[in-house]
Amino acid sequence: xxxxxxARQREVFESMYSVIALLFILVACVEVLDAATVVDVYRLxxxxxxxxxxxxxxxxxxxxxxxxxxxxxxxxxxxxLVLPVRELNITFIREFIGQRxxxxxLLLLLPRIFSSENRGSMGGADQNSGKELMRNIxxxxxxxxxxxxxxxxxxxxxxxxxxDSVLADVKKNDATGQPATATTGGYKLVVSxxxxxxxxxxxxINIQGWLPGLKADGDSNxxxxxxxxASYDTFGAAPALSVGSDSNGSGVVALLEIARLFSIxxxxxxxxxxxxxxxxxxxxxxxxxxxxxxxxxxxxxRLRESIDYAICLxxxxxxxxxxxxxxxxxxxxAYIKQIFEGFSNVAEELGLKVGLxxxxxxxxxxxxxxxxxxxxxxxxxxxxxxxxSVAPELLESTGGLFESRHFVSEAAIIRSVKLVAESxxxxxxxxxxxxxxIFADDSSLAINPSYITSWIDLLSRTPRVAPFLSKNDxxxxxLKEELADFTVDVNLQHESLDGIFTFYDTTSxxxxxxxxxxxxxxxLLLLVLGSYLIILFSFLVITTRGLxxxxxxxxxxxxxxxxxx
Amino acid sequence: xxxxxxxxCAILTFGPHAVYYSATPLSEYDTIGTSVKAAFVYLGTAxxxxxxxxxFLKVSENDSFDPYQELxxxxxxxxxxxxxxxxxxQLTHRNISQNHKFQAVGLGxxxxxxxxxxxxxxWVGARGxxxxxxxxxxxxxxxxxxxxxxxLAALGSLxxxxxxxxxxxxxxxxxxxxxxxxxxxxxxxxxxGLEWHFPKVVGFELFTSLVMAFISWQLFAAxxxxxx
Numbered sequence: 001x002x003x004x005x006x007a008r009q010r011e012v013f014e015s016m017y018s019v020i021a022l023l024f025i026l027v028a029c030v031e032v033l034d035a036a037t038v039v040d041v042y043r044l045x046x047x048x049x050x051x052x053x054x055x056x057x058x059x060x061x062x063x064x065x066x067x068x069x070x071x072x073x074x075x076x077x078x079x080x081l082v083l084p085v086r087e088l089n090i091t092f093i094r095e096f097i098g099q100r101x102x103x104x105x106l107l108l109l110l111p112r113i114f115s116s117e118n119r120g121s122m123g124g125a126d127q128n129s130g131k132e133l134m135r136n137i138x139x140x141x142x143x144x145x146x147x148x149x150x151x152x153x154x155x156x157x158x159x160x161x162x163x164d165s166v167l168a169d170v171k172k173n174d175a176t177g178q179p180a181t182a183t184t185g186g187y188k189l190v191v192s193x194x195x196x197x198x199x200x201x202x203x204x205i206n207i208q209g210w211l212p213g214l215k216a217d218g219d220s221n222x223x224x225x226x227x228x229x230a231s232y233d234t235f236g237a238a239p240a241l242s243v244g245s246d247s248n249g250s251g252v253v254a255l256l257e258i259a260r261l262f263s264i265x266x267x268x269x270x271x272x273x274x275x276x277x278x279x280x281x282x283x284x285x286x287x288x289x290x291x292x293x294x295x296x297x298x299x300x301x302r303l304r305e306s307i308d309y310a311i312c313l314x315x316x317x318x319x320x321x322x323x324x325x326x327x328x329x330x331x332x333x334a335y336i337k338q339i340f341e342g343f344s345n346v347a348e349e350l351g352l353k354v355g356l357x358x359x360x361x362x363x364x365x366x367x368x369x370x371x372x373x374x375x376x377x378x379x380x381x382x383x384x385x386x387x388x389s390v391a392p393e394l395l396e397s398t399g400g401l402f403e404s405r406h407f408v409s410e411a412a413i414i415r416s417v418k419l420v421a422e423s424x425x426x427x428x429x430x431x432x433x434x435x436x437x438i439f440a441d442d443s444s445l446a447i448n449p450s451y452i453t454s455w456i457d458l459l460s461r462t463p464r465v466a467p468f469l470s471k472n473d474x475x476x477x478x479l480k481e482e483l484a485d486f487t488v489d490v491n492l493q494h495e496s497l498d499g500i501f502t503f504y505d506t507t508s509x510x511x512x513x514x515x516x517x518x519x520x521x522x523x524l525l526l527l528v529l530g531s532y533l534i535i536l537f538s539f540l541v542i543t544t545r546g547l548x549x550x551x552x553x554x555x556x557x558x559x560x561x562x563x564x565x
Numbered sequence: 566x567x568x569x570x571x572x573x574c575a576i577l578t579f580g581p582h583a584v585y586y587s588a589t590p591l592s593e594y595d596t597i598g599t600s601v602k603a604a605f606v607y608l609g610t611a612x613x614x615x616x617x618x619x620x621f622l623k624v625s626e627n628d629s630f631d632p633y634q635e636l637x638x639x640x641x642x643x644x645x646x647x648x649x650x651x652x653x654x655q656l657t658h659r660n661i662s663q664n665h666k667f668q669a670v671g672l673g674x675x676x677x678x679x680x681x682x683x684x685x686x687x688w689v690g691a692r693g694x695x696x697x698x699x700x701x702x703x704x705x706x707x708x709x710x711x712x713x714x715x716x717l718a719a720l721g722s723l724x725x726x727x728x729x730x731x732x733x734x735x736x737x738x739x740x741x742x743x744x745x746x747x748x749x750x751x752x753x754x755x756x757x758g759l760e761w762h763f764p765k766v767v768g769f770e771l772f773t774s775l776v777m778a779f780i781s782w783q784l785f786a787a788x789x790x791x792x793x
Contacts (some may be wrong), residue, residue: 036695188694514694522569525701529573533580540588 037162037513041107042240044145044154045465046196048502054147056154059506061191063104065513067170069096074174080105080189082167084159090140097148106154107189107511108141109167114241114404115158131406138402142237146395155191156238156401157511166513188514196504202467202497204233204283204291207480209259209487211266211277213428222302225276226424227310227382229292229371230255231285232479233466234399240508242463244399245408248285249459250317250416253452255279256482257417258424261445263486265425265438273428275308279487281479283466286398287501288368291466294495296378309339310382311424312371315397316416317408317456319387322353323416326384326391328361328376335381338427343385346422349437352415359391367394385420387412405460410452417447467503570700571691577704578683581711582676589668594661596669603652603673610648611681617641639750646746649674649721663726671718675711683707702767709767712774716781717745723788731788738784745777 044056066079069092085108096103111134145154157163166187173186213223230251236242243249259279266272284291296304316323325343329336340356347354361373368374369391375382388397418439425431425438439445462475469476471494484490541550586592586600618641622634652670661669683703691700720742752770755761761769 190694515696516694517570517696522573525573526569529577529580533576533584536581537584537588540585544589 036515037166039157039160039163039511039513040508041155041157041191041511042238042508043193043506044150044156044237045235045239045507046504050500053149055145056150056152057196058151058153059191059193059196059509061105061153061155061189061193061511063189065166065170065187065189067167067174071174076104077102078104080107082107082109082163082170082189084109084111084167085137085141086111086134088137088141090137090144093141094144097144097150100151103152105152105189106150108154108156109159109163110156110401112159113406114401135402135407138400142400142402143396145237153191155509155511156241163513186516186518188516190512190514191509192512193506193509196506199467199503199505202503203469203471204294204466204495204497205469205471205476206283206291206295206493206495207281207476207483208295208489208491208493209279209483210489211259211262211279211487213266213274213276214269214272216274222306223274223276224308225278225303225306226428227278227280227307227375228255228258228313228420228424229280229282229310230313231282231289231292231371233283233285233291233464233469234403235286235395235465236398236400236403238401238507239465239468240463241401242399242403242465243405243460244403244464245405245456245460246317246403247315247397247399248313249399249456250315250408250413251313252281252459252479253455254313254316254413254417254420255281256455256486257413257447257452258421259483259486260451261417261421261439261447262424264445273425275428276306277487278307279483281483282371283469284495284497285371286395287466287498288366288394289371289374290498291495292371292374293368293377295493296374296380298493304378304380307375307380309335310372310375310380311420312375312382312384313416313420314371314384314386315388316385317387317413319412319416321351322355322387323347323419324355324357324386324389326357326359326370326372326386327382328359328370328373329381331356331358333381336383339381339383342423342427343419346419346426350415350418350422352419354419355389357389385416399464405457408456408460410449410456413452413456414447414449417452421447465507467497467501468505468507567692567694570696571687574687574691574700574704577701578679578687578707579676581708582672582679585668585672585711591665591669591672594665596661596665599656599661599666599669600673600676602656603670604677606648606652606656607674607677608681610644613648614641614644617644635750635754638753639747642749643746646717646721646742649717650725653718653721654725663722666726667718667722668715670722671715672711674718675707675714678710678714679707699763702763705767706770709770709774712778713745713748713770716774716777717742719781719785720745723785734784734787741777741780741784745781748773 043059046053046055046057048054061080063078063080066074066076066081067083069076069081081103083106088108170187215223231248232252234242234244234247236244259277262277266277280292280295282289282291282295284294325340327336331337331340336356340354344354359369361376363377370384370386372382372384392398421439422437426436429438439447441447458478464475476492480490480492538550541553586597618638621637621641649670652674653667683706686703687700690697720738723738724742748770752766755766755769756763
């Protein structure tokens with residue numbers, strides 16, 4: 001009887017032990033998520049160009065916050081510098097990065113107005129000059145960061161109240177000469193992101209739509225085609241923020257509006273012109289218009305030869321009264337003359353100015369500065385309409401940090417659409433020299449400002465760096481659907497990005513800001529608590545048992561030694 | 566380093582109980598059984614209080630001080646006193662002197678209170694990277710609570726167990742017991758009604774617990790003199 005009860009007791013104990021063990025495991029799994037502040041941050045782009053690494057090469061971050069490059073006694077390789085872009089000194093940064101000095105990480109704070117969630121409008125003259133200054137700073141910063149190889153994480157964030165107060169605290173601490181390290185407390189910035197991986201086979205997706213013209217009876221020749229092309233993808237220092245409102249969101253919106261207007265005209269056989277219209281939304285723009293090249297190569301030889309000319313739209317959203325037509329064939333060429341005259345006539349009527357710029361193509365130079373050059377290399381007449389007067393460098397003017405919604409004006413896009421649509425219509429319907437306004441305001445063919453506004457708003461909220469757009473990206477589907485509304489035969493063409501560019505993932509993350517106490521504080525606290533407990537113990541022993549008992553605790557009992565000896 | 570902080574706060578919250586047990590003659594007389602039984606009585610009392618609160622109390626939207634609700638909470642707080650009475654008188658203890666009995670019961674009571682109210686927040690909160698003073702203040706509050714429990718147990722044993730008390734001291738004993746029993750209501754009034762900050766409230770608790778402990782010690786010593 002005794003043994004069974006003992007065995008039962010042991011069973012009870014064992015089951016209790018297992019329950020306790022389970023409890024311990026459950027309790028240990030409790031997640032500790034209690035940061036003072038959590039901020040969305042966007043990483044600097046990381047890419048390889050022909051094997052040479054550029055951009056920020058790391059993603060995860062776990063260091064103390066600092067606020068200045070020059071605090072004495074800071075170990076910069078264990079500090080994350082938090083610098084607002086507004087107060088940035090570009091020369092210092094350039095030297096710092098150029099000399100490859102070690103740093104734990106860099107967090108750049110962008111002004112709130114650049115955030116796509118900010119719907120406030122910017123007005124006033126002093127705001128404009130501030131805008132210009134900010135634009136210049138951001139352009140230089142972006143150029144610097146994109147072309148440098150930075151071995152530590154670089155993140156962008158928008159200024160908000162939380163991070164501003166953290167920065168003010170950090171500045172105060174730095175000013176007292178006590179920069180934050182493991183022993184003196186302060187703020188700790190933690191981003192837990194996985195190691196950035198290469199993107200395998202990034203794709204470029206070209207979208208094309210076709211508006212067929214009306215063949216005259218008895219005419220067996222193929223109709224000539226006019227192509228209107230705009231590249232829709234962007235590239236910038238922070239790929240999660242590259243919305244490229246002007247470069248080239250304005251071109252995309254203009255193309256869609258032109259497609260809409262001509263689809264109204266071409267829906268009625270009586271007003272359908274004797275030209276086919278080909279609309280192309282190409283990708284791979286920042287990478288020497290690689291997508292356009294592949295798109296053209298996929299064309300049938302006959303189709304390519306039937307293209308009369310192509311108009312490429314690039315950055316037409318923030319100009320005042322002068323646009324440029326860039327060509328690669330000499331201006332004396334008859335076709336170029338015809339195109340330019342058509343445009344300048346319409347421009348004169350609209351009160352605008354259009355200039356002609358000629359840039360010869362160098363076949364041996366792989367750099368393709370304008371989209372029309374890809375057409376010219378395949379002997380198709382083409383021109384680019386742009387507000388930029390000088391050809392941009394590689395990876396410049398491709399939708400960077402400062403290209404936010406505020407720098408694009410719908411009025412400029414509307415003017416551009418009017419110019420292009422009227423010039424095209426005069427060429428198609430052979431109205432050369434006649435002063436007829438087809439797309440007059442208040443007519444059924446008027447340009448729709450709300451259409452333009454809603455599309456440019458959408459584009460300003462959508463980052464469009466091509467390697468990060470998947471095959472079924474909702475934005476690409478939206479463009480396809482929209483083009484399908486106006487044209488027939490909408491096709492998607494998937495091409496892989498040119499081999500010399502390699503991209504890495506992890507474009508955005510969440511930053512946790514913790515306020516930490518230093519190790520010395522913990523040690524001090526342990527010391528204080530230890531002495532408190534010892535004093536409490538002695539006090540209790542003395543009051544309840546007497547002082548002799550306390551002393552006897554520390555004296556070795558002598559009797560045991562005598563026994564063993 | 567944050568497990569370090571958890572360890573620090575844990576020894577602040579639970580250390581004094583262990584020290585009290587080992588330093589006083591309680592360890593010599595092996596009164597751990599009494600303390601454990603008192604802890605279980607506290608658990609039962611807490612459950613009963615929870616059920617009463619859930620049944621009778623309305624959930625208020627704002628954190629203001631509602632006198633009626635607070636009065637209700639104070640009445641329910643007296644269930645605590647009933648539980649202590651049960652632990653002191655009804656549980657069968659081994660033959661230990663009254664002196665040690667109230668200490669053992671008070672110790673077990675305070676330890677159970679600390680574990681139930683403070684262990685979970687400590688485990689979840691103090692291990693994070695983020696540093697706040699809250700857990701250290703909570704530990705100080707646990708110390709004050711220990712003193713208050715001991716005083717309440719002493720006064721309780723005087724009221725219910727000791728039979729021959731000097732007549733003049735009886736009203737004082739009952740008054741002090743009343744004050745100690747309503748301490749939770751007083752602290753919640755200070756936090757909500759007068760909007761004191763947590764450090765101030767903890768300071769007040771420490772001060773009053775020291776005062777109450779001293780007074781009950783004197784009362785206990787005074788009541789002990791006639792019998793010796």
